Amino acid sequence: MKSAILVFPGINRERDMARALKLISGHEPAMVWHAETSLPKGTDLVVMPGGFSYGDYLRCGAIAARSPVMDAVRAFAADGGLVLGVCNGFQILCESGLLPGILMRNARLKFICHDVHLRVERSDTPFTRGYNAGQVIRVPVAHGEGNYAADEETIRRLEGEGRVLYRYCSATGEIGDTHNINGAAQSIAGIVNVRGNVLGMMPHPENHVEDIMGCTDGRGLFAGLVAHLERAA
């Protein structure tokens, strides 16, 4: 799997992401500066990591979404290429129009950093095939604006088309207000676009990939992508 990590000024989880990708795919990802106008040849996966691109000033992800490299990402996605946006990356995807909706301030207005449980809603997508449908995984969140919102019509479509891949839940998989850490509509933690090749999610699977760090629940996402690409090849 040849992956490319986009580096926007102010991004800060690119090293965490690179470590996870290297560990699981065996290949060092390419780091692509935001001012570039093309992606490295043969890229299989574009990753927008977490952080505070442009300080999260104006709106999270708004300024990064208008970077030169984003045209190349749009073309790549239109071609069916896989795009993964985590945390700030999710915000950038929403701001760029590659995903619908927006991430608002957390309902309690505070930054939150702790482990959360996510229910994997289906396993038949490149982004979830490393898991079973209904499986509960534990990964950390670290964000101040992860409260997913969209108009009713959009939410209805997301649900109807099975595009919600990850949802905040309890340790045993229940969905409800007490487990919905940031107030997101429908407890949404991660969604895909219509075509299913662009995923945006708030939690950080890349921080739970090593045994020695105590939890490896995040591995499945990356391992699934590797498996998907191997089969496609």
Added chain:
Amino acid sequence: MKARVTVTLKTGILDPQGKAIEGALKSLGVDGIASVRQGKVFDIELAGADRAKAEAALKAAADKLLANTVIENYRVEVLS
């Protein structure tokens, strides 16, 4: 030239921040507040003195960046 662009949330879009402020004002004992919605203002200095040009630039700024027109409305005023 000085101008102001005001960006506000469209009606119907949830405003968690406005809601929290509403709650906080109530618990601070500020009376009579029924609802709060938060928006942004941008005070912009423009080079040049052509009003029409300035308005076009401001509109471009708002459309391209300052507002997310999926959820926000904006208003442009050239002040002087």
Added chain:
Amino acid sequence: MKARVTVTLKTGILDPQGKAIEGALKSLGVDGIASVRQGKVFDIELAGADRAKAEAALKAAADKLLANTVIENYRVEVLS
């Protein structure tokens, strides 16, 4: 009653947001923008119809919560 409280940074106070937006507008090719400073607006609905009372409540809201008067100024307008 509807009102608007506008909160802006005092002159001289650094505005990192404004600075970043200014840079972004330049690189997006929006011409003629010399400087940007960002502020907030609060659109507030008030219960009751007493204008003087409303103004007092708004001033209290701004002083206690909406503005950080160490670094920000505010302006209160009752609109209707």
Added chain:
Amino acid sequence: MNRTDPPITPELVASHGLKPDEYERILKLIGRVPTFTELGIFSAMWNEHCSYKSSRIHLRGLPTKAPWVIQGPGENAGVIDIGDGQAVVFKMESHNHPSYIEPYQGATTGVGGILRDVFTMGARPIACLNALSFGDPSHPKTRHLVGGVVAGVGGYGNSFGVPTVGGQVRFHTRYDGNILVNAMAVGLADADKIFYAAASGVNMPIVYLGSKTGRDGIHGATMASAEFDDDSAEKRPTVQVGDPFAEKLLLEACLEIMETDCVIAIQDMGAAGLTCSAVEMGAKGDLGVDLDLDSVPTREQGMSAYEMMLSESQERMLMVLKPEKEKEAEAIFRKWGLDFAIVGYTTPSQRFVVKHGGDVMVDLPIKELESEAPLYDRPHVPSPQLPVVHARDVAPRLPVADALEKLIATPELCSKRWVWEQYDHVIGGNTVQRPGGDAAVVRVEDGPKGLALTVDVTPRYCEADPFEGGKQAVAEAWRNITAVGGRPLAITDNLNFGNPERPEIMGQFVGCLKGIAAACTALDFPVVSGNVSLYNETNGRGILPTPSIGGVGLLDDFTQSASLAFKAEGECILLIGE
């Protein structure tokens, strides 16, 4: 001279925090009346915050050496060797007064300042800690201060991208008017690639990097050394605003430039910005410095020399570059969208010369400016010995179980999860032990080594018996590190006390310091960096003596670290110690 500069009067001198005898010293040193800008410079260099005039002679008693110490106190941060060619760079610093005036921005700029101290030396920051002291929870200002400070510490660290992995939070009525915000940063560097402040070579370009200069915090350093009174709200200087985004860019640009062999010396602009950094670079390198303020990037129009020299705008650095590498360095800074300007040159003259608009505004002997600050051996009296209370003499007021329940519900002792969950403590993917234990453990990139990090002090003990309290703070840091399996290596300290002009406060200071020195010596646990914050006093009431101790230890294999959670049912519980 500038026509608009005010004449130098005794009132003006006093308003700069300079005592009459200190002013006499200036007159003798330069043989004439200083210009307004020079007066500002002296007041900045000679105030407590920069000159350590009340504390210096006592700090000399601290042990600062060990075979693993690469750099002790005196630089931007301390440096210790952790083997394999790697070094750990760390320091703690206070931002107490600004945080009381504007808690969010005070805390952000405190965190930003300490991070700069660490990456100025060539290290990538890998962890932050913070020690916070607030007033009584029921005091009307406390909630606002707590909310602002915690949000500010997180706001800066989270955005900058460093995990905040530990700290302390306490509440006591003696901090009602003077909260404490102590921030510690820890970075990792190659042991043979540490950068220092001393300039070398004549006629080398001095480069200004980072954000533009505004009128922020003018006289911030002087304020940090003044007692508060009820109208301190009126003395508000322009508050400094932190810009973590700019600092992140500055970090990446500095680390990139340091890879290129362009840099001779580097110094961050902290308190009294341009003044302190330029004087230190020159004085430490036995060189003079010529600055031309017309080249300084400014945010506001019409800034005077005085304002530019004393501005405390954040996210700025001064660097001495190899002249042939200027273009290469500039390209890196432009890429990161930061300001880059040559603002002066090193000279052989040992003078500090500042020009503005073609006029010479400052011409001072640079060495004396740095080293001839007054030095005080302030009178101190030992703290009164309190009677020893034996547990057996105290009648229990509550059954033990009820007392325990009550205790663990106090704001002081309850879980601080509500604080650290607002800090990103996992970013970097190296946090092995998260907040909540005795010490945090952070993996050294690519392992197997790990660092154990902790901040400790118990001010009650320090007040009851400064010597024992000082010892105890060091011992607790040592214990917390060993409890997670680390080998304690060195500490940084942040000495927060009241007004040193009061003999009883000075007595606390001296006592605590002796205790710290005794414990550090006994444990072979040297002090490699630190910070002193005095005058934490409002209306004559001082804070509890609070010498925060930040400890760093090493684990050869982080996977062997121990945590405090019980691991299984039916295991033995051992109690060791006295």
